[in-house]
Amino acid sequence: MIEQTESYDELEPLEELEELEEVSKEAPEPEPDDGETSKFFSSTLNPFLNSVFPILLIDNKMRIVYTNPACERLFTGFFNLAGRYFIDVFGKFFETAAIREIRETILNGNNGYSWRGEARIKSREMVTVQTRVYLFSADLNIKRPREFVVMFDDVTEENKQLLRSVFMSLLEASKLKDNDTGKHIVRVNYYSRCLAEELYHKPGYDRIDADFIDNIGFLASMHDVGKIGTPDDILNKEGPLSDWEWTVMREHTKNGAFILSTYPNPMAKEIALSHHERWNGSGYPFQLEGEMIPLAARIVSIADVYDALRMERAYKTALSHEITVQKMVESRGTQFDPSLIDVFLTINEKFNTVYEQNKD
Numbered sequence: 001m002i003e004q005t006e007s008y009d010e011l012e013p014l015e016e017l018e019e020l021e022e023v024s025k026e027a028p029e030p031e032p033d034d035g036e037t038s039k040f041f042s043s044t045l046n047p048f049l050n051s052v053f054p055i056l057l058i059d060n061k062m063r064i065v066y067t068n069p070a071c072e073r074l075f076t077g078f079f080n081l082a083g084r085y086f087i088d089v090f091g092k093f094f095e096t097a098a099i100r101e102i103r104e105t106i107l108n109g110n111n112g113y114s115w116r117g118e119a120r121i122k123s124r125e126m127v128t129v130q131t132r133v134y135l136f137s138a139d140l141n142i143k144r145p146r147e148f149v150v151m152f153d154d155v156t157e158e159n160k161q162l163l164r165s166v167f168m169s170l171l172e173a174s175k176l177k178d179n180d181t182g183k184h185i186v187r188v189n190y191y192s193r194c195l196a197e198e199l200y201h202k203p204g205y206d207r208i209d210a211d212f213i214d215n216i217g218f219l220a221s222m223h224d225v226g227k228i229g230t231p232d233d234i235l236n237k238e239g240p241l242s243d244w245e246w247t248v249m250r251e252h253t254k255n256g257a258f259i260l261s262t263y264p265n266p267m268a269k270e271i272a273l274s275h276h277e278r279w280n281g282s283g284y285p286f287q288l289e290g291e292m293i294p295l296a297a298r299i300v301s302i303a304d305v306y307d308a309l310r311m312e313r314a315y316k317t318a319l320s321h322e323i324t325v326q327k328m329v330e331s332r333g334t335q336f337d338p339s340l341i342d343v344f345l346t347i348n349e350k351f352n353t354v355y356e357q358n359k360d
Helices: 015-026 036-041 069-075 086-093 096-108 156-177 184-200 210-222 225-229 243-249 252-262 267-274 295-310 321-330 338-346 348-357
Strands: 055-059 064-067 114-121 129-137 147-154
Touching (some): 184 295, 225 252, 252 267, 295 321, 295 348, 321 348, 338 348
Antiparallel strands (some): 055 147, 129 147
16 A cells, blocks of 8 residues: 555645635525435435445535545545535646536536536545546425535546557557567566555655556556567577667667557656666667656666566576676666666565566
8 A cells, every 4th residue: 555645635725716605605595405405415315325426415615515435435545525615625636617617507507507527536645536527406406406416437447448458459469479578578567566666655756656656567568569560580580680680679669659659648658669778878769868768668677677687588598586686786877777776676576576476
């Protein structure tokens, strides 16, 4: 479990909230509240109590007055909901135009007091939740509703699986070209995720959040997908490559970046393009150096080389874990980011465990 390092309970209210409160003073008074609606949603007769959909209830001032268990489960780890203003909690996850539409829906009854849209709920500690959001009156028989239902349809896994299945098909196609890698791509995923999780707790790596860890744990395996465009006689050649063959082989980084350019997270393209760059600028394809190399690519570079050294190939023997670690240290500051190698050294036994448990 990732430890919480910053709170999202203290989100600054958007300016729209102040505007909403001012407009609310001038808006028509709602029908008298006899308390029956609130009592109903607090009773066992509440139809949303056992709903599989996360649902919360807000009043006409947009204060959250009720959340069902599914809603509490969905947003656990993100923020507390009870008694908060809807805009305070969720405002930063909507487009500004959407916030205005929600306000107009509640105050002026736009579209029959109903609205639908999308929100991406994000924090450093939790993987982003993608939801479809529906808002409608809690009582359709009241002309000026006092309370509104907000329903969230969590489509995170649905969208993620659909997207990743498409790119996994590309990965499988590339494996048909280079069938000598065994479980290499599986292990590289594990190594990369393991190193990212360790960096999460280190100062200076605020960019690494739950999404970064989740994404690199999948996208690391795509680092060589560009080899699908490499000629078979070069890709599967036994023995060393000639200079011109190396020139062709190195094009797989650019090919991979092109293939993954449609992936919505730029990390995919960064890894494919830059995982052969070197810290001292002697890598390829663009001789980037130091922190010019994307962090994700620097992580995958360590994972990729460690596993390549451990593997037996037609042109090389496998190295032991101890010798592999020694060689990685020798390349500290030349091939690899020295800070990342220092972290690698503290968890190198985890790399060995991954290799041993996922041998070909």
